[in-house]
Amino acid sequence: MVTGYPELIFADLTVDFSSWISGVRGRLDSNKLLSAVTWFRVGGPAQLLFAPKDEDDLCFFLKNLPEEVPVRVIGLGSNLLIRDGGLPGVTIRLSGRGFSNIEVLPGKQMRVGAAMPDAKFAKTAAVSGIGGFSFYRGVPGAMGGALRMNAGAHGTETRDGLISVRAVNRSGNIVNISVDDMGYSYRHCSVPDNLIFVSALFQGKDMDPDFLAREMDEVTLYREQNQPVREKTGGSTFKNPHNNSAWKLIDQAGLRGKVLGGARFSDKHCNFLINEDNATAFDLESLGELARARVYEQSGVQLEWEIKRWGNWDETGVVPVFARPD
Template sequence: MPQLRGTLQAGISLADLTWFRVGGPAEVLFLPADADDLAYALAHLPAEIPVTVIGLGSNLIVRDGGIPGVVIRLGRGFSEVEVEGTRITAGAAVPDVKVARAAADHAIAGFSFLRGIPGCIGGALRMNGGAYGGETRNVVVAVEAVTRRGEKITLANADMGYSYRHSSVPDDLIFTRAVFEGRPGDGEVIAAEMAKITESREATQPIKSRTGGSTFKNPPGTSAWKLVDAAGCRGLTIGQAQVSELHANFLINLGGATAADIEGLGEEVRRRVKETSGVTLDWEIKRIGVPKGA
């Protein structure tokens, strides 16, 4: 790949790139310069080499054995935010909160919910990220992506196949940028909404801990944290991993946890919830890579 402009590094630990601060190395870590560079790399990468994409690492467990193949992390070349009227264009690496702030600065309503999602736009697009009554699918107009073969494509909202915390687009599509549409609003009202979300998060979530955000999806008609609480799991620990005392749908790395500790704790919570309520909780946190020794 003589025309590659991004950086390639072998054996880089991914623990520092995740909010849990756990996980093994990437066989190869690739930071593309921009969407063209990403498309060039994928077009020339042999099809048998696996590709994994990570964002800010906020909703992610990287297993202790690391990730084989190429891990792609989008950075500076995917961090632009542009505002025109009530339309916002944002790169996939832009933190969700930055888009919420841009909307507030331009008195665009409909984006305050992004203040409550501790991730980046790429993750919000992939998972239909939502919080505080809002969802990504409510504001998406179009999404730009690169296929595993290096083709640049554009998807409309209807092409994303959105449902609760899920999109049905192929897993190997890499989102690079998206266009969102809000509506005219009152800047002071929007700022107050965001301040209320910030206050609520600080009061009810362990945001200053090593955590990965909401662990399990809310089952229909109830909240995951209520089921976890009813199963007696609040404060439960395995190794240095703990179910948060503040919010029972958050797992915490107390300092020396392994990825196996955290994932094992989550599975134990799922087992106890199933035993006590009959409900099978679905993971919201993504778990990728291989166990240590695998």
């Protein structure tokens, strides 16, 4: 039973899958609240949350899953705003045990599982004298999310050191994708949303481990000083518009520290929305849309969400999406 969302409980999908579900080895949870696994600590239930035990288990599940059932994959939930009415269909979250392998290979290459936290990947690279990955020290997701979002910081992005990605498609088959075929741009990748990345191969640079340790410390210090890293947040709310900064536009629109319900724009870094006081996803998304409207009125710029917003609305209502009047 999901407390707090009694009227939102989805039908138990596993009943429909009774002919094959006993062959699944990973964990299956019906109506699991996603607020437990997102950085914002908001979000209604997943109709079915599946944590595959390993790659074979994931392939078996997807091969059997009827094609009309929607599938989403989540990582550590550091870039996600899941709405209060929850996510219908299947949500997949790769298990740490099955998908966090890491290998240091000859020629300063590394192969890493998609559930490996970015910061641990950065640390392994640094102690192995493999440069180019220290920026991951400050990105609080896992590698699958970094591959999807083309995560980046301090002038480096995921695509810069990437060679190729191994993924499982919606039919449960393995595909390998070269970096050139990922269709990367700023915080975006254009391969289909239902591809589940399971591992990736990276090419680093030969560098001194002591230098890399210092570089990682600098990243940590920068974050501590400039971002609300101990808050319930989703990182940068909006993408930086061309030749501009989202935080500057939000600041100029008078929204630094702005509160709506339990949500607030951080005083420390005003492109970060925070769940300050038991916010709902509705509060957070409403404040984001308010900012899009005010920034447009003030500067004529239409901000684009970087945070992914998914799922159903609950009985509170629907957040009106700001659209340019022209």
